[in-house]
Amino acid sequence: MSSLSPKIQALKEKHKDNKEAQTKALMELYQKEKISPFSGCLPILIQLPILWTLYNVLISSLKTVNASDIYPFLSNFIVSFKEPYSFLGLVNMATPNIFLAFLAGVLQLIQSYQMVRYQNFKSSGPSDIAASLNKNMTFILPIMTFFISWKLPAALALYWATTTLISIFQQLYIVYYERKNKIAN
Template sequence: MSNIFKIILYAPLFNALIFLSSFMPNRDLGLAIIALTVVIRLIFLPLSMKAQRSQKALNAIGPKIQAIKDKYKNDRTAQGAAMMQLYKDNNINPVAGCVPILIQLPILIALYQAFIAGLKPESLSMLYSFVPSPESLNTLFLGFLNIAGKNPLLAVLAGVLQYFQAKQSMSYMKASGAGASPQVAAINAQMLYFLPIMIIVLGWSLPAGLVLYWITTTVFSVGEQMYLKRNQ
């Protein structure tokens, strides 16, 4: 593990996890994971909501994007210039929707490392001086689910929730008049099934704690989309 990655991301997340567990009944690390996930999502909530609004606006101009592609299909330079002008006129950042995903990736990697190597007694040596060191690490979520091991049921639950979150997102875009582009509609239809299946397959082989993180962040996303729909 890179020392920079360990110092900047892995160690802070591990310490935050152990710190939060000290407030949980029986030092339940599963509950601490849920709490840590909520804290992370709240920190990045303004950025996430901005990205969702940007994605909605981007989908709304789908027909105009397609018209530019058709008009300048033989001139990539003119096509690119017209696209950038369209984004500028509509105050849209075309890459804003990718930012939350890019942020989550290193967090997922750090949490994966925490559950592969971190949940061992010797890992407590990484704790900061102000974080109380537990006598042992309680990896039994709610007293019966071992989050350090694999859990197929949690993997399936994560996939099902991801499906409903994607379905909700598509419904939200459709209700707002976005997503009219055939290309966007085709991609969304494929992702509606592909992403949940991929999550189930990956979750089947990953520590349950990481899957619990994904379940929590998906539920948070559902709530975030409901809020945006009510306040659009």
């Protein structure tokens, strides 16, 4: 998408007075380059059922079901099923944890900054709504991540932080690969 930025800016400049023609030209460019503007939504849609399921498991079933009744053959190997579910014995995963919420927020800030930096958006003036919205979301999304993670079970904050960390490394790999291909060509 960042390699198309000059072409997109040229189309915006060419059709700056006619928004309908600008939109049509952008869609033709996306079709020609085989890029879907909504392709970034798919990973989020895939993660939503996982988040809802994880949330429901942690909120409802851990409080109402005794695991020793479901898996009695494991009671010899596990000391107590009544202990809180913890991560490495350090963090109770069923209750909110401010440290994991802060970690998820900071990682989201790093990812947002990284995305803005590599997308190389160039504002075409004060009326460029997309660029200003992108700059605002750089800070709003990490704050929302922190507050949402702070109120929900720590397992969700850990999941959010982990997926964000994977996304950061994935973006670094993609940028490295694109730069390597540019140098080779």
